[in-house]
Every structure is written in structure tokens, then in C-alpha cells.
Amino acid sequence: MSEISVRPLGEEDWQQYRDTRLTALRESPEAFAATAAEEEALDEDFWRLRMQRSTRLIAERDGSPIGIVSVGRAGEDHPRTAELFGLWVSPEARGSGVATELVRAGANLAREQGQTQLAYWVGSDNGRAVAFASGFGFRPTAERRPMRVKSDDDEDEVAMVLALGGDRGSVARDF
Incomplete structure (x- = not known):
């Protein structure tokens, strides 16, 4: 299997x-609050503005996109x-x-930007996502x-936080 590469996208990559x-x-x-139909209707100016608000990371294999995170x-x-x-x-x-590569790249980016923690909201009933985040070091x-x-039940999300400094156990209780 080919190697995974992760890179940030600039505004020109909208x-x-x-x-x-x-x-x-x-x-x-x-998995998303928005729908494809809603976002298909958005114009180029909106997408360019979105690219400026946060850093978008794309994972690729053999030049084809296989994942994203912001x-x-x-x-x-x-x-x-x-x-x-x-x-x-x-x-x-x-x-x-x-x-894992996308989260690692996101954590490195946040650390390079001087951030001390990385928060990740996870559905409290989503055992797979909670386990993934916990295994990565999020608390x-x-x-x-x-x-x-959109959910059929009253599930909530929990903020899980990864300490970006040397002490992985130093996560603020309320981040």
C-alpha cells in the first residue's frame, strides 16, 4: 500500500x-451538521472565506484525496x-x-501555532471515536x-483534549 501524505490546503485549493x-x-x-445539498449551493467566495477561517488538512494516497480534517x-x-x-x-x-496521520498533523500544526491544547468534540455514545481519541492521548x-x-436520541458531545506540551497529563479539566 502506498504512503499517506498529509498537507495543508491554501485558499487557492478551495x-x-x-x-x-x-x-x-x-x-x-x-457525521456532519451540514448536508451536501446545502454546501453544493455555496459559491466560490464562501469557499474561499472558509479556507481562511481555519486550516484544512488533506490526506492523500497516490495523489488522490482519502481524508480531511480542519x-x-x-x-x-x-x-x-x-x-x-x-x-x-x-x-x-x-x-x-x-x-491517525490527520490528527497527528493537526496536533503538530496547533503546536507550531503556539497552542497548548487540541480539543476534539466526540459523541459521548460513539465508543469507536472515544476509543480512537483516547488511544491518541486525548482525555x-x-x-x-x-x-x-442530526440524531434520533438526546446524545451529547464531550470535549476531549490533547495536551500539546511535554506533560500529556496536564489537560485542563474544562479546557
Whole structure:
């Protein structure tokens, strides 16, 4: 199997991000708050602006996109915390280390930007995602919010946080 490469996309790569994002929305609609139909209707100016708001990372194998993730600010209340969001891996590449490479690249980017923590919101009932994040070193916090994606139950999301400094155990309880 070929090597996985991960690279940041610039504003000029908006079309590649759009195409990959729409593929993700079509393939895994339950994983996102937006729908493919909603985002297909958005114009170039919107997509260029989106590229400026957060860093978009793309994973590729043999030049073909196989995954994406975004890294942005966690919010004004958490100025030293970056947030990882929009993680998606194509079905044929799942289980091959793509998600790990995307998260690793996101953590490195946040660290390079001077952030001390990386937050990742995970459905509290999504055992697979919680296990993945925990295995990577993310730790749950007391922060909860209602699920942003459409759900038939009252599931919430938990903020899991990865310390980006030398001490992996030094995660703030409320990040």
C-alpha cells in the first residue's frame, strides 16, 4: 500500500477542499451538521472565506484525496486551545492509519501555532471515536454540548483534549 501524505490546503485549493468535503457529506451524512445539498449551493467566495477561517488538512494516497480534517480556534474563552473538527476518512482507507496521520498533523500544526491544547468534540455514545481519541492521548473534560449532527436520541458531545506540551497529563479539566 502506498504512503499517506498529509498537507495543508491554501485558499487557492478551495475547489479541492470543496470536492472532498462534498464527497464526505454524501458518504457520511450522519457525521456532519451540514448536508451536501446545502454546501453544493455555496459559491466560490464562501469557499474561499472558509479556507481562511481555519486550516484544512488533506490526506492523500497516490495523489488522490482519502481524508480531511480542519484545525481552528476553540474560541475566545480558550485562547491557547485549537480545535480539531470535520474529520473524515474515505471508506476504502479506514483502518489504514489515515485518521491517525490527520490528527497527528493537526496536533503538530496547533503546536507550531503556539497552542497548548487540541480539543476534539466526540459523541459521548460513539465508543469507536472515544476509543480512537483516547488511544491518541486525548482525555475527556467536563465540557458537554448537545450533538451538532442530526440524531434520533438526546446524545451529547464531550470535549476531549490533547495536551500539546511535554506533560500529556496536564489537560485542563474544562479546557
